[in-house]
Amino acid sequence: DGGITQSPKYLFRKEGQNVTLSCEQNLNHDAMYWYRQDPGQGLRLIYYSQIVNDFQKGDIAEGYSVSREKKESFPLTVTSAQKNPTAFYLCASSRTREGSPLHFGNGTRLTVT
C-alpha cells in the first residue's frame, strides 16, 4: 500500500542538539510538506518542496532546514537555533495539480529538554 512513513514516532533530545526527522513517501507525489502542530493552533507550514532539489520556506522556517535529494524523501532537521522545538511534526505529500488531496504521515512527537 502507498503511503507516507515518518520515523521515529517519539524523539527525545537535549537542548542544543540538532535532530533530523525522517519522511518517506511511495505515492510518487511531487510535492512534500512539513507542518508543526501545537495545542490550540492549526497546522503551521515549516517548509515545502514542489520538486526534487528545490524547496521553499513556509510561515515558520526559522530554526529548521530541509533537503530534497530524492523524490521519495524530505527530511527535516530541527536545529539548535529553533527556540521552542518541542512539538508534533507532520509530513505530508500531494500531487502538484491544484486541488489535489493531502496525504499525511503519522507524525513525530519531538521533546527537547
Place this chain on the structure above:
Amino acid sequence: KNEVEQSPQNLTAQEGEFITINCSYSVGISALHWLQQHPGGGIVSLFMLSSGKKKHGRLIATINIQEKHSSLHITASHPRDSAVYICAVTSNTGNQFYFGTGTSLTVIP
C-alpha cells in the same frame, strides 16, 4: 485573522446523536478538505470537495461556495467517532493549504 475558522472548538455528544461541525473560510479556494486526527496523531482525509455535497457512510460534507462555508455532519454518532476534525482549504493561488484549529469531538456511550 485565520483564513479558516471552525466551530465549535470542543463538542461532547451522546452516542446516537446527530453532530454538525462548521467551517468558514476567507480566501478563494480550489478545494475544501475535512480531515480526521485520532489521539495517536496521524491524520486521514475524509472528504475533498469543491461544490455541493459528499457522503461516506454516516458522514456527510456540504459546501456553500457563495457563503464560503462548509459543514461536516455525523449521523448516529458512535464513540469510535471521537477524534479531532480539521477543516482545511486549498487556495486557488499557488496551491497553498490553510488549516482550521480543529474541533475535538467526544462521543459518550
